[in-house]
Amino acid sequence: MKSIRTTCAYCGVGCGIAATVTGERAVSIAGDPDHPANEGQLCSKGTYLGETVGLEGRLLDPMIGERETEWNEALDLVAKRLKDTVEQHGPDSVAFYLSGQLLTEDYYVANKLAKGFIGTANVDTNSRLCMASAVAAHVRAFGEDVVPCTYDDLDSADLIILVGSNTAWCHPIVWRRIERARERRGAKLVVIDPRRTETAELADLHVQIAPDGDVPLFNALLRTMKHSGYVDEKYLRARCSVPEGFWDQLEDQPGIPQETFREFAAMVATNPRMVTLFSQGANQSAGGTDKGNAIINLHLSLGRINREGMGPFSITGQPNAMGGREVGGLSNMLACHLGFSEAERTDVARFWQAPALCSGPGLKAVDLFRAIDEGRIKFVWIMATNPAVSMPDAAFVREALRKCPTVVVSDVIADTDTALLADIRLPALGWGEKDGTVTNSERCISRQRALFPPPGSVRADWQIVCDVAARLGFGSAFAFQSTAEVFREYAAMTALAGEHGKLLDLTDWADCSEFEYAAMRPFRWGGAHPLKRRYPTPYGKARLVSVSSTPPAPAQPALPLRLNTGRYRDHWHTMTRTALSAKLSMHRREALVEVHPEDGATYGLEQSGLARVATARGEAIYRVSLTEAQRQGEIFVPMHWSDLTASSARTGLLVEPIVDPHSGQPAFKNVAASIAPV
Numbered sequence: 001m002k003s004i005r006t007t008c009a010y011c012g013v014g015c016g017i018a019a020t021v022t023g024e025r026a027v028s029i030a031g032d033p034d035h036p037a038n039e040g041q042l043c044s045k046g047t048y049l050g051e052t053v054g055l056e057g058r059l060l061d062p063m064i065g066e067r068e069t070e071w072n073e074a075l076d077l078v079a080k081r082l083k084d085t086v087e088q089h090g091p092d093s094v095a096f097y098l099s100g101q102l103l104t105e106d107y108y109v110a111n112k113l114a115k116g117f118i119g120t121a122n123v124d125t126n127s128r129l130c131m132a133s134a135v136a137a138h139v140r141a142f143g144e145d146v147v148p149c150t151y152d153d154l155d156s157a158d159l160i161i162l163v164g165s166n167t168a169w170c171h172p173i174v175w176r177r178i179e180r181a182r183e184r185r186g187a188k189l190v191v192i193d194p195r196r197t198e199t200a201e202l203a204d205l206h207v208q209i210a211p212d213g214d215v216p217l218f219n220a221l222l223r224t225m226k227h228s229g230y231v232d233e234k235y236l237r238a239r240c241s242v243p244e245g246f247w248d249q250l251e252d253q254p255g256i257p258q259e260t261f262r263e264f265a266a267m268v269a270t271n272p273r274m275v276t277l278f279s280q281g282a283n284q285s286a287g288g289t290d291k292g293n294a295i296i297n298l299h300l301s302l303g304r305i306n307r308e309g310m311g312p313f314s315i316t317g318q319p320n321a322m323g324g325r326e327v328g329g330l331s332n333m334l335a336c337h338l339g340f341s342e343a344e345r346t347d348v349a350r351f352w353q354a355p356a357l358c359s360g361p362g363l364k365a366v367d368l369f370r371a372i373d374e375g376r377i378k379f380v381w382i383m384a385t386n387p388a389v390s391m392p393d394a395a396f397v398r399e400a401l402r403k404c405p406t407v408v409v410s411d412v413i414a415d416t417d418t419a420l421l422a423d424i425r426l427p428a429l430g431w432g433e434k435d436g437t438v439t440n441s442e443r444c445i446s447r448q449r450a451l452f453p454p455p456g457s458v459r460a461d462w463q464i465v466c467d468v469a470a471r472l473g474f475g476s477a478f479a480f481q482s483t484a485e486v487f488r489e490y491a492a493m494t495a496l497a498g499e500h501g502k503l504l505d506l507t508d509w510a511d512c513s514e515f516e517y518a519a520m521r522p523f524r525w526g527g528a529h530p531l532k533r534r535y536p537t538p539y540g541k542a543r544l545v546s547v548s549s550t551p552p553a554p555a556q557p558a559l560p561l562r563l564n565t566g567r568y569r570d571h572w573h574t575m576t577r578t579a580l581s582a583k584l585s586m587h588r589r590e591a592l593v594e595v596h597p598e599d600g601a602t603y604g605l606e607q608s609g610l611a612r613v614a615t616a617r618g619e620a621i622y623r624v625s626l627t628e629a630q631r632q633g634e635i636f637v638p639m640h641w642s643d644l645t646a647s648s649a650r651t652g653l654l655v656e657p658i659v660d661p662h663s664g665q666p667a668f669k670n671v672a673a674s675i676a677p678v
């Protein structure tokens with residue numbers, strides 16, 4: 001039996017898999033020893049992927065309402081509704097909501113159709129919920145959404161700082177690399193997190209900040225480094241621009257005990273080889289972009305960037321969060337990091353031969369669903385994601401979708417909470433069936449390959465989009481016959497990005513054959529990384545950005561607690577896949593609300609009893625776990641459960657739709673809440 005090299009379906013580590021098909025829908029999974037992201041290792045989710053490839057619950061044929069139908073009827077109806085909506089209400093009455101689960105090729109054609117041919121930039125993605133603030137911080141600091149690190153930097157770092165990341169659970173293979181650096185070279189680990197997570201338990205130093213306490217901490221740290229003479233003035237002069245008054249605005253109160261701060265500052269001062277990984281704990285905040293820039297400011301000021309074992313490193317949640325944003329999956333860009341200036345628009349329109357290129361940025365996720373509720377968007381096509389569960393204020397999103405005249409859902413699963421609200425359901429290929437590329441956190445581009453033939457009549461997402469495009473009269477621009485053809489067009493388009501000063505450059509792969517692209521690292525170090533030569537800003541210099549703390553939320557006596565949300569080790573998103581695995585489901589059988597024992601006593605909660613958590617938006621019920629891992633006054637709940645999993649622990653109902661002003665990313669942390677026994 002032949003082993004097929006593919007890529008894990010879950011997180012942004014992007015582990016390579018060696019898969020051996022052992023039966024009709026059966027596969028044996030092992031880590032790919034040659035893949036640079038994981039070197040043969042897999043975590044529990046990747047290891048048990050084979051338990052999730054059955055056909056239970058699959059959407060196998062198109063459906064109009066509750067009626068199964070043929071592709072032609074379903075696609076004709078999608079095209080007709082789309083065309084009628086544009087004719088009657090204009091292109092901006094149409095929206096696409098995509099997903100970091102899609103392949104880069106799926107993203108590319110959906111974005112091209114919407115922005116180039118329909119004429120709307122209302123194309124956003126669930127990656128907005130995950131790492132949009134890191135994107136905005138990169139653009140502010142570097143001029144482009146570039147990541148100045150690779151996983152290799154972890155192997156040569158002496159100090160690794162994790163900000164808002166339970167890495168041991170959420171990015172387990174990155175965690176093993178961190179452990180290896182600690183074992184081999186004695187690297188120190190600092191974890192900055194309000195919770196004493198499984199990762200924080202294992203750190204050399206746990207800096208237990210208050211929710212949204214990141215900016216004061218990093219500002220105070222940078223101020224201390226400046227006063228102690230650790231700032232690399234030569235690097236700052238040569239490679240950075242510093243805004244007037246920058247040093248004066250830095251806080252001197254780190255918001256943590258002085259003893260802990262001194263220990264942290266001493267570790268930073270004495271370990272130049274330092275990597276700072278930041279994730280959702282930083283990004284999912286009303287001040288997420290400022291947090292990212294506070295971290296980048298520190299690295300730029302110390303000259304600890306673009307050198308081996310040094311740099312600020314955003315680790316993404318989803319397998320293709322990076323690929324999606326590079327082909328224009330976010331509503332505030334066109335494609336290949338090109339924006340909406342007249343020159344960029346002209347070049348993109350010429351490249352695509354686009355008849356109706358959109359004129360400016362579209363709506364970001366929270367605003368997009370608000371526009372649906374207000375009737376400004378009348379047609380939405382949702383692909384490979386479940387916003388009725390995962391969006392903040394999920395009850396509002398659900399009602400908005402109920403009101404929308406046309407909801408199209410392309411998905412693998414027949415009855416997700418979102419799919420049940422669709423007028424038209426289109427069956428899409430799942431992991432193990434589709435073929436194309438994904439880009440991980442360090443921008444390594446890997447292949448996902450088909451292991452099984454398509455079940456039922458399901459089609460690839462990119463193919464479905466092309467089928468609709470042809471019915472709209474755009475067939476010649478969407479005449480792709482394979483994902484390789486889509487990838488080659490995207491790779492060729494990056495030449496345009498280069499003409500506009502961007503660093504993304506895949507032109508070497510624009511002529512690749514279908515089987516040549518396997519695991520490409522266009523931004524690998526080794527002396528040639530483009531950021532070593534220049535930053536893609538107008539003057540070629542990186543920018544320090546003045547950032548300030550997120551103002552504390554006004555006290556609400558009825559909601560005295562702060563609610564944080566996050567993930568469990570063995571579940572993924574809304575559990576449409578991981579709940580299929582008996583082994584993965586054993587780790588956490590139900591959703592827990594984690595509460596400090598003193599708070600438990602105050603609010604009359606019992607260990608393993610049930611509690612109702614309420615916020616200004618809604619309420620949900622969880623089983624109580626009393627634990628000193630929580631700070632007093634703060635509680636934690638997981639994000640995964642939904643109606644589909646027959647649970648009342650629907651966390652999306654609780655989260656307010658407050659967003660970061662720069663990135664539009666919602667604040668899934670630090671929500672005002674109350675708790676009471678049920």
Ligand code: SF4
Pocket residue numbers: 008009010011012013014015038041042043044045046047171172173174
């Ligand atoms: Fe998959 Fe992420 Fe686990 Fe790697 S670390 S096996 S990519 S879930």
